[in-house]
Amino acid sequence: MTDKNIKKQLPVILRFLIKLFQIILYIPIQIIFIPFAIIGLIVAIYKEMGKSKKLGVSFSAVQALQYRWIMHYFNTRPDPLSVTFTKKFPCESHFGLWSTLGALIISQRLFGFTTKLGKLVEPGEETLVSTAGIRVLMFDKIMEKYVDEMEQIVLLGAGFDLIALHFTKGEKVKVFELDQVNTLNVKVETLKKADINHDWINYIPIDYSNESWVDKLLESGFDKTKKTLFLWQSVSLYLEADIVKKTLREMADLCVDGSIIVQDFYSETFMLGEYSKTAKRFMSTIEKMGEPAKFGIDMSNDPKAAVESFLKECGLKITEYIQFGKKLDIEPFYCIVEAEKL
Numbered sequence: 001m002t003d004k005n006i007k008k009q010l011p012v013i014l015r016f017l018i019k020l021f022q023i024i025l026y027i028p029i030q031i032i033f034i035p036f037a038i039i040g041l042i043v044a045i046y047k048e049m050g051k052s053k054k055l056g057v058s059f060s061a062v063q064a065l066q067y068r069w070i071m072h073y074f075n076t077r078p079d080p081l082s083v084t085f086t087k088k089f090p091c092e093s094h095f096g097l098w099s100t101l102g103a104l105i106i107s108q109r110l111f112g113f114t115t116k117l118g119k120l121v122e123p124g125e126e127t128l129v130s131t132a133g134i135r136v137l138m139f140d141k142i143m144e145k146y147v148d149e150m151e152q153i154v155l156l157g158a159g160f161d162l163i164a165l166h167f168t169k170g171e172k173v174k175v176f177e178l179d180q181v182n183t184l185n186v187k188v189e190t191l192k193k194a195d196i197n198h199d200w201i202n203y204i205p206i207d208y209s210n211e212s213w214v215d216k217l218l219e220s221g222f223d224k225t226k227k228t229l230f231l232w233q234s235v236s237l238y239l240e241a242d243i244v245k246k247t248l249r250e251m252a253d254l255c256v257d258g259s260i261i262v263q264d265f266y267s268e269t270f271m272l273g274e275y276s277k278t279a280k281r282f283m284s285t286i287e288k289m290g291e292p293a294k295f296g297i298d299m300s301n302d303p304k305a306a307v308e309s310f311l312k313e314c315g316l317k318i319t320e321y322i323q324f325g326k327k328l329d330i331e332p333f334y335c336i337v338e339a340e341k342l
Contacts (some may be wrong), residue, residue: 015330022113030230040099044092046066049289056182059289061159062091064234067132069097069160073105074118074187076133077140079195081162087194089160090186126276128270131324131334135264136337138322138336139233142262143167151226152176154217156247157235160187164201176222178213181205210234227258235267238286241295248314255341261316264336265307271296275333299332307337315342 010018052062069086071077087094098105107113120137121130140163147153149168155164155177169176177184184205191198202220206213218224230251236244251261269275271293273283283293297306304321311318320338 022107022111025111026103026107029107033099033103036099036102040093040096044096044100047091047093047096053289055091055186056158056180057091057186058180058183060234060238060286060289060291061161061183065089065092065160066097068100068136070117071133071136073101074108076118076120079135079162079166081165084194084196085160085190087168089190100267114282122327124325126324127328127330127335128276128333132191134324135234135334139231140162140167140263142336142338143229143231146229146260147171147173148333149227150229150260151224152228153231154222154228155231155233156179156213157232159183161189161233162196163231165198168200169197174221174226175200175222176202176204176217176220178204178206178217179311181207182260204295213247215255222254224254225256227256228254229259230255230261232261232263234264235283236263236295237271237293238291239295244295245310245314247313248316252315252341258339260319261339262336263339265310266293266336267299267303267331267333268296269300269331275331277332300337301330305336307335311337311339312342317342 036055048062048066049059052059065086066081068077068079068082069092070217072079072083083094086092086097101117104113104115104117108118116130119152121127123134126134143153143163150173152174153164153168153176155161155175157179158164158177159179160183164175164177179187184203188198188203204216204220222228232247232251237245248261248263255261262316267275270279271281271283273293286293297303297310299306303323304318306317307321316339318337318339322336323332324334324336325332
């Protein structure tokens with residue numbers, strides 16, 4: 001029986017008293033951290049917004065790395081590689097993260113005080129707020145599922161996610177990562193500074209406005225006759241619909257029997273910032289950072305059918321479909337699909 005189930009069996013009044021005692025213990029620890037948190041927050045904002053903009057690095061890619069750091073320290077997903085990477089990464093502050101979240105991390109480890117940051121909801125019970133952690137774990141499971149079956153893995157727009165390093169080290173599979181020139185150059189330079197071995201991965205910087213990602217991939221040794229896993233995570237939201245279709249069609253053209261394309265989609269209402277106040281704030285933030293949302297699928301009626309229809313236009317058919325928040329009576333906002341060539 002898990003600790004979570006044990007706590008559920010305790011009387012309500014006892015659970016309330018335990019929580020109250022944990023809060024009382026947490027408060028003085030947080031007070032001690034306040035001066036460090038103020039300094040750390042200033043440093044973190046400068047690096048995440050100022051430094052990333054100066055280096056031409058995607059703000060959303062930086063945020064994705066930040067959440068992996070958080071999951072590691074709150075014991076929801078061990079990821080020492082991301083922590084080591086963050087310490088040398090010019091667009092994020094390891095000190096800033098620790099100084100702002102340290103009181104919560106210490107309190108959880110010492111006496112079990114948890115907040116939403118230290119918890120993961122059950123599959124199907126995701127809300128917009130709790131999506132990030134489950135999404136990371138879902139893509140982990142997909143990578144684990146296919147890493148031994150595939151001969152090649154291609155990650156488009158992986159940003160600063162180190163999922164390929166985590167799951168393909170020592171494997172026979174050939175790995176390719178493609179991303180914008182600035183983002184990938186900073187990633188590779190940080191890997192070197194952090195002394196993280198990455199020799200088996202083919203990093204392919206690309207100027208999407210002037211170069212074909214397919215041509216660059218083929219030039220780097222991609223074999224069209226081999227079974228391939230294409231992983232395209234949280235990128236389509238920032239692209240025009242016709243570019244998303246074109247990219248997926250190009251992936252389909254590169255697929256042989258047994259190849260799989262993994263893709264996620266946000267709803268149109270989320271993309272427009274109409275889903276909730278949280279969605280509106282997020283859309284506003286990324287737009288200010290020069291990354292406005294441009295594409296979403298109308299999930300208001302039958303989300304799976306809508307996604308199936310879109311993928312069919314791209315020459316693909318769904319093999320697996322994961323709808324977030326499916327167990328809850330909420331409007332659909334996000335899904336992950338596995339697809340193969342028609």
